[in-house]
Amino acid sequence: MKVFSQSMSIIENAIQQTSTKQKVISQNIANVDTPGYKAKDVSFKSAFKSAISNVNTYKTDERHFDITPSNLGTTVFTKKNVTYNESGNSVDMDQEMSELAANQIQYNALVDRMSSKFNGLENVIKGGR
Template identity: 55%
Template sequence: MKLISGTITNLENAISYSTAKQKVISNNIANIDTPNYKAQDVRFNKVLTNEMSKFNAIKTNEKHIDFGSASGGHRIVTKNNTNYQHNGNNVDIDQEMTEMAKNQIQYNALIDRLSSKYNSLKTVIKGGR
């Protein structure tokens, strides 16, 4: 029996994805004037996560990483198929700023939901007080 539902794990994975996306967007914006810089994006790879959960591995050392705890199912990809500037750079500042705002809203919602889950657990542990 699981003591805590998978919701908290899913929220933690979503927060990890959102954090990675924020880092990538910030890196893209920081390199807007770098010649030949290619913008990056974070893609959520649900299929990989599902397949990794099917592996049955035996840990021989406590420092080994569990197959079940995949990296949240996201990966960073480089957008090589466009050029927006004459110097070979393909960062679109308007798109990056829009993505940053959307990501910030999503991150805040995830943090609020996770906080709510922990507060519910705290209430249950205290016996409803």
């Protein structure tokens, strides 16, 4: 018998990905004044691949999209097509702060969702009391 549904592992993976994104953004912000530093970003493709591979999906209508984990991978990469300042640094502080706020909102939503899953499990264990 499975105590936790597949959604718990999906949420856990998503929380790990937002944590990685937080670290990369923090590195970018910390190196805003480092000459020659190239800003980095995170690709969440492997988390998506992992989540999709753990979920059994089927189409109920031929117009639905197929969900397949083809050619996906997780990477931390150097951002391309960015403007460099006179020291060769490519960190845009406004963009980093915006991404930091968005990532924090996503993290909070995931933690809230996981908390509600545990609250539901606790409710079942206590017999609805």
